Amino acid sequence: MQRKTGRQARRRTIAVTIGAFAIVALGAPAVSSAGQCDNFDQSVCLQPWPNNQFTKKDATTPTGLRLNLLRSSMPSNIKGVHIDPTDMNRADGFSPGSYVSVRIPGLDTPAAFSASNLVPLTDMAQFAAKSAPAVIIDAATGQRQLIWTELDSQAGTAANTNLLIRPGKNFLEGHRYIVALRSLKSASGATLTAPASFRLFRDKTSGGGPRRAVMEDIFKRLAKAKIARKDLYLAWDFTVASEKSLSARVLKIRNDAFAKLGDKNLSDNKIQGSSPKWKITEVVDYTEAQDPNRMRRISGTFTVPCYLNQAGCPAGAHFTLGKDGLPVQTPGNTMEARFLCNIPRSAKQNGVVTAMEPTMYGHGLLGQYTEANSLNVRQFGNENRMIVCATDWSGMAEDDVPNAVKILQDLSHMNELADRDQQGFLNFMYLGRLLAHSNGLTTDPNFQVDGVSTLKPGYVTYYGNSQGGIMGGALTALSPDVTRSVLYVPAMNYSTLLTRSVDFDEFAQFLYLSYTKPAEHPLVFSLMQLLWDRGEPDGYAQHMTNNPLPGTPAHKTMIEMSYGDHQVTNAATQVEARTIGASIYRPLVGGVGRSPDVTPGYGIPTLGSLPRDGNAMFVWDIGPLRTIGSTEFGTPFEPVTNTPPRLGVDPHDLVIESSPSIRQQIGDYIKQGGKITNVCGVDPCRAAGWTGLN
Numbered sequence: 001m002q003r004k005t006g007r008q009a010r011r012r013t014i015a016v017t018i019g020a021f022a023i024v025a026l027g028a029p030a031v032s033s034a035g036q037c038d039n040f041d042q043s044v045c046l047q048p049w050p051n052n053q054f055t056k057k058d059a060t061t062p063t064g065l066r067l068n069l070l071r072s073s074m075p076s077n078i079k080g081v082h083i084d085p086t087d088m089n090r091a092d093g094f095s096p097g098s099y100v101s102v103r104i105p106g107l108d109t110p111a112a113f114s115a116s117n118l119v120p121l122t123d124m125a126q127f128a129a130k131s132a133p134a135v136i137i138d139a140a141t142g143q144r145q146l147i148w149t150e151l152d153s154q155a156g157t158a159a160n161t162n163l164l165i166r167p168g169k170n171f172l173e174g175h176r177y178i179v180a181l182r183s184l185k186s187a188s189g190a191t192l193t194a195p196a197s198f199r200l201f202r203d204k205t206s207g208g209g210p211r212r213a214v215m216e217d218i219f220k221r222l223a224k225a226k227i228a229r230k231d232l233y234l235a236w237d238f239t240v241a242s243e244k245s246l247s248a249r250v251l252k253i254r255n256d257a258f259a260k261l262g263d264k265n266l267s268d269n270k271i272q273g274s275s276p277k278w279k280i281t282e283v284v285d286y287t288e289a290q291d292p293n294r295m296r297r298i299s300g301t302f303t304v305p306c307y308l309n310q311a312g313c314p315a316g317a318h319f320t321l322g323k324d325g326l327p328v329q330t331p332g333n334t335m336e337a338r339f340l341c342n343i344p345r346s347a348k349q350n351g352v353v354t355a356m357e358p359t360m361y362g363h364g365l366l367g368q369y370t371e372a373n374s375l376n377v378r379q380f381g382n383e384n385r386m387i388v389c390a391t392d393w394s395g396m397a398e399d400d401v402p403n404a405v406k407i408l409q410d411l412s413h414m415n416e417l418a419d420r421d422q423q424g425f426l427n428f429m430y431l432g433r434l435l436a437h438s439n440g441l442t443t444d445p446n447f448q449v450d451g452v453s454t455l456k457p458g459y460v461t462y463y464g465n466s467q468g469g470i471m472g473g474a475l476t477a478l479s480p481d482v483t484r485s486v487l488y489v490p491a492m493n494y495s496t497l498l499t500r501s502v503d504f505d506e507f508a509q510f511l512y513l514s515y516t517k518p519a520e521h522p523l524v525f526s527l528m529q530l531l532w533d534r535g536e537p538d539g540y541a542q543h544m545t546n547n548p549l550p551g552t553p554a555h556k557t558m559i560e561m562s563y564g565d566h567q568v569t570n571a572a573t574q575v576e577a578r579t580i581g582a583s584i585y586r587p588l589v590g591g592v593g594r595s596p597d598v599t600p601g602y603g604i605p606t607l608g609s610l611p612r613d614g615n616a617m618f619v620w621d622i623g624p625l626r627t628i629g630s631t632e633f634g635t636p637f638e639p640v641t642n643t644p645p646r647l648g649v650d651p652h653d654l655v656i657e658s659s660p661s662i663r664q665q666i667g668d669y670i671k672q673g674g675k676i677t678n679v680c681g682v683d684p685c686r687a688a689g690w691t692g693l694n
Helices: 004-020 110-116 121-128 196-202 211-224 243-260 369-373 375-384 398-409 411-436 467-478 494-500 502-514 518-535 570-580 654-658 660-670
Strands: 055-057 065-067 100-102 134-138 147-151 163-167 176-182 232-239 278-285 294-305 334-344 358-362 387-391 461-465 484-488 556-562 616-621 626-628 631-633
Touching: 100 518, 110 147, 121 147, 134 147, 134 163, 176 211, 196 211, 196 232, 211 232, 243 294, 243 411, 243 467, 243 518, 294 375, 294 411, 334 369, 334 375, 334 411, 358 411, 358 467, 369 375, 369 387, 375 387, 375 654, 375 660, 387 411, 398 411, 398 502, 411 467, 411 518, 461 467, 461 660, 467 484, 467 556, 484 660, 494 502, 494 518, 494 570, 502 518, 556 570, 556 654, 556 660, 570 616, 616 660, 654 660
Parallel strands: 358 387, 358 461, 461 484, 484 556, 556 616
Antiparallel strands: 055 065, 100 163, 134 176, 147 163, 176 232, 278 294, 294 334, 334 387, 626 631
């Protein structure tokens, strides 16, 4: 969640960073000396993407493959430096959230897109149409995958415009998929002619080399799925990374760190071993007049094993990998992670002090742990009688901003962000254990009021906002102690999120001035995602709820979405909901024209009667865009293109800030034995506390 103060602080940090990491133009961008391209798409090397042409056989991996990206084939920045693919090539497949990027001459304008009748974001049910022109099937089963298509609206010119095909639900780990494009049209309605490099295989002419056998296998599988060879414009395959490839690193550091506490059986959700060590650095008491929601703020640090290659795990550090390809801790290396806890005023009622369940809180974009002091977070703790504690999202915190800017100018450093993200997950897991352990913070006298501890051990949960909702999805999948979480305005897959967020405005300049070819930008985002999957929920979403990772309990998750969100696109939030198996509250939104979708929330089951338990999603609306005098209120639905919403009032924060009912719903869910409750009646959920006048 990003408030004005948080944005202002971040902008000051960015302003300083601009001076420290100023881009120095060295003449014209270097021409790629590509050593490995696919001639199916001759506009951008490494397209069509993703593509098994950029893999090699490896019998040691679960998929039998390993990425084989050559540095000379990778995009280069303005200094002529090609992205280093070393860490990407350790993966045994592509991202489960991979989108297809391919340049199709003639299908590069809205008119051509419309003439081709491609499945739009607003009517995803068309993916199953018999004659659908863009299809992705599971190579083993022939089952069509839920997708939507769009042209890259960021490209600037038709000549730079790629067709993008995005999954409506993440692809399955370790599965092979086939992309088929057929009967594509130009703006005039004429059928586009397939590239000669593809016709060579489609039409069974001579040549083709070793790829011939692969293509024949693709044609055979497409035929079984009733997709005729003769109609094809293009077809190729790709394989998604395995569970091991995506999660082995973070599971290694988690298991090692908890073994240091004496807990080696994490899947039983029992708090064992010893507590992490901590130190209290500040305690501030408040009178009711000073703060009606909080009686005490406690700040401190706790010690976490550091698995990065620099002492204390600073921004810019990265994993040192052992012979098994997994992180190795430098002996004795630790970091002191910051935390704060707020004891709500409701801890003492009618003179009686009660021990309360704790929840961890996750802050917004490149912020810090002190966001837990925000009014609505203090209100949440007081209203629900919970102690709210927070730490920094290392990897995506305020002190990571300079390194993030450096990375955007040379993506060879992307592993630094992904690796520190994983250290950040461990930090939160250690904070959870510190809160839940009977020998942890509950024993600290600073948590006592009238000689009674206000902290109830044995249980901990998670509640995160915006980036905290995003990163919290991965934490949920990984945590041995958190079994219930609420993700407010979350999503996953930064390669989809960035161009659809107003927050990216502050950072896009660094990326686009460094990587100056608009036609390559979709590929650049997708290359980043290969590593980002290890540091955000896109790589863990299949294990967030009922399919837990090894040594991890099952989890329950509730998603709260702000309709028309300017910062976190609703499209990616719904992909996450489908992937984790959440059910949605209906009606989603009300009023004719309030949604452009033929079926709002397509592919997400309806919740049904409440209260009940399970995995849920709620959509909250501040109302349609309207103008009173010269002032705008409400917000329209988000653009159907890969561009950010900019009209009306950003609902991102308004719901949680103005609606006690959503705070009640969150508390009802995350407490031990919690339930999904209906606080919306029979109507769509609205931010009832916001009048549009404040």
